[in-house]
Amino acid sequence: MRIAVVGSGIAGLVAAHLLSRRHDITLFEANDWIGGHTHTVDVDVAQQRYAIDTGFIVFNDWTYPNFIRLLDQLGVASKPTEMSFSVSDPRSGLEYNGNNLNTLFAQRRNLISPGFLRMLADILRFNREALTDLEKPDAGSHTTLGQYLRQRGYSRRFIDHYIVPMGSAIWSMSLRDMLDFPLAFFIRFFHNHGLLSISNRPQWRVIEGGSHSYVPALSAAFAKGIRLNCPVQRIRRDEQGVSILSRQGEERFDRVILACHSDQALHLLEQPSEAEQAILGAIRYADNDVVLHTDTRLLPRRKLAWASWNYRLGANTEQPAALTYNMNILQGIEAPETFCVSLNQTEQIDPARILARFSYAHPQFSQAASAAQQQWQSLLGEQHTFFCGAWWANGFHEDGVVSALRVAAHFGESL
Numbered sequence: 001m002r003i004a005v006v007g008s009g010i011a012g013l014v015a016a017h018l019l020s021r022r023h024d025i026t027l028f029e030a031n032d033w034i035g036g037h038t039h040t041v042d043v044d045v046a047q048q049r050y051a052i053d054t055g056f057i058v059f060n061d062w063t064y065p066n067f068i069r070l071l072d073q074l075g076v077a078s079k080p081t082e083m084s085f086s087v088s089d090p091r092s093g094l095e096y097n098g099n100n101l102n103t104l105f106a107q108r109r110n111l112i113s114p115g116f117l118r119m120l121a122d123i124l125r126f127n128r129e130a131l132t133d134l135e136k137p138d139a140g141s142h143t144t145l146g147q148y149l150r151q152r153g154y155s156r157r158f159i160d161h162y163i164v165p166m167g168s169a170i171w172s173m174s175l176r177d178m179l180d181f182p183l184a185f186f187i188r189f190f191h192n193h194g195l196l197s198i199s200n201r202p203q204w205r206v207i208e209g210g211s212h213s214y215v216p217a218l219s220a221a222f223a224k225g226i227r228l229n230c231p232v233q234r235i236r237r238d239e240q241g242v243s244i245l246s247r248q249g250e251e252r253f254d255r256v257i258l259a260c261h262s263d264q265a266l267h268l269l270e271q272p273s274e275a276e277q278a279i280l281g282a283i284r285y286a287d288n289d290v291v292l293h294t295d296t297r298l299l300p301r302r303k304l305a306w307a308s309w310n311y312r313l314g315a316n317t318e319q320p321a322a323l324t325y326n327m328n329i330l331q332g333i334e335a336p337e338t339f340c341v342s343l344n345q346t347e348q349i350d351p352a353r354i355l356a357r358f359s360y361a362h363p364q365f366s367q368a369a370s371a372a373q374q375q376w377q378s379l380l381g382e383q384h385t386f387f388c389g390a391w392w393a394n395g396f397h398e399d400g401v402v403s404a405l406r407v408a409a410h411f412g413e414s415l
Contacts, residue, residue: 001254004028004244006232006268009036010056010397011388012259013218014070014404018413019257020222026253027222028246030231034219040210041292041356045337051210052327052339054292055360056397058083062202063192064398066405069415074217076207081330083204086307087165088300091315094161095300097307106304115157122158127196130187142367145186146179165311166195168321171395172288172343172362175317182370189394206331236270237383257386257407261285261361265387275378282372283391285361288320289346294337295353298324298345312345320344363391376403381410 001023005016008029016025033039037055044050058081059067071078084099096110097103110116133152145167149159160175167178167186187196194201207213219226227248234245235256242256258265266272266280299306310324320343327339342349346357363369376392379385386407393399408414 002026002252004242004251004253004256006235006244006256006258006265007036007260007389008034008219008226009259009389009400010038010067011390011400011404012036012257013215014401015257015259015386015388015407016222016225017218018404018408018415019411020225021413023411024225025222026225026251027219027227028230028232028244029226029228032229034226034228035212035215037360038211038215039358040212043292043339043355045335048335050333050335050339051212051331052292052333052341052355053206053211053331054290054341054356054358056211057325057327057330058204058206059397060193060202060204062194066401066415067398070218070401071207071214073415074214076214076217078205078207079332081204081206081332082308084307084309084329085166085169086300086305086310087161087313088305088310089161089313091313095302095305097300097305099307103304103307106300106302115155118155119157119162122154123162124198126154126158126163127198131191131196134184134187141184143183144179144367145181145183148183149179161313165313169309169311169323171365172321172323173286173364174320175313177318177364181365182367185365185370210331232268234270235268235385237385242384255384255386257388259388259404261389262363262387262391265389269385273382275375275382279372279375279379280387282366282368284364284366284369285391286320286364287359287361288343290358290360291342291346291349291354292356293340293342293349293354295340295350296338297350298340298342298348299326299338363395365395376406380406386410 003023003025005012005027008027016027039055040051040053042049043052086097088095095107097106105111164175164178168175190196230246232246236243242253244251262280262283263285299310306326308329312322322345324340324342373392379387388403388407390396390400392403
């Protein structure tokens with residue numbers, strides 16, 4: 001069959017990779033690179049080239065089994081990394097890095113701060129009680145994270161300086177939206193990723209040479225069918241197949257795989273069904289301004305508090321997540337500069353230190369989105385159309401792979 005794949009993120013690449021074994025694949029990509037959020041930028045400093053990841057960075061040995069299997073099949077190497085998290089609050093001057101006891105009390109006055117010590121006690125309590133509370137009959141399937149934290153009497157310091165910023169960093173959502181996050185989704189994710197434990201946690205890893213290193217091997221079998229700078233404009237379906245309108249004109253395909261964001265997929269369909277409108281429309285996306293730079297002022301003031309992920313609090317809880325990744329720590333880079341990737345803080349960055357700027361959209365999860373995700377089977381193959389993407393689950397690379405495997409299984413293919 002002739003199959004069109006729209007979008008070259010991990011889901012689209014895996015689907016195309018597997019289906020290219022027996023089918024003719026044409027992949028449409030609006031950008032001038034393939035990989036979606038797998039986007040590594042080459043930077044030259046002091047006559048040395050560094051490959052810096054700006055989107056997808058890390059994976060772990062607990063919750064990425066299919067992605068790891070894929071890397072093994074492709075022969076792509078990875079290495080361990082440190083996954084630490086810091087919070088700094090310019091208003092109060094508070095800053096800490098949870099990597100170890102020394103960094104936790106990087107700000108030594110916190111050793112005798114009742115509020116900070118209460119926060120630590122609440123962290124231990126949340127880790128101990130959250131999963132048990134979730135399983136209680138009166139927990140409620142529609143409870144939000146904010147409702148739970150208020151009902152259980154957690155301190156403002158724990159809410160404002162730990163659990164909500166961490167969730168905001170993970171899902172690239174505003175602090176305000178995190179309070180409306182589905183409790184069950186949140187706690188199960190934390191449990192599965194070892195975030196409810198101080199010591200028993202997965203080993204996080206990064207790909208050698210930058211995350212883009214897996215892209216050439218994954219796309220080799222259908223490389224001739226890749227069309228860069230070729231956004232799809234409209235998709236029309238009928239009983240015989242699919243018509244796709246792009247800058248190449250109108251072309252016919254037997255099947256189409258929409259491996260783009262849920263809102264993009266809905267927009268492209270000329271006559272979406274009621275189910276498509278309800279399910280895809282329930283999973284929203286939000287844009288995040290992403291800047292690669294070397295301005296370390298966006299990291300905590302104390303170098304001891306520098307972590308892999310650094311959350312910077314502000315006055316407006318409705319603003320998008322304000323996070324800075326320290327890429328030297330995450331990718332194990334030794335360089336005369338500290339490479340940073342910051343979300344939604346562009347105005348605070350010295351323009352002379354900006355190396356590259358992008359816009360990445362991330363799914364915004366809610367009770368409605370969680371309910372929609374459970375209906376993925378109802379759209380599988382309807383009107384010659386398939387949908388895959390990380391938005392079908394937690395929003396991460398493994399989820400993109402799993403969604404592609406569901407589609408591939410329909411065609412009798414697997415890893």
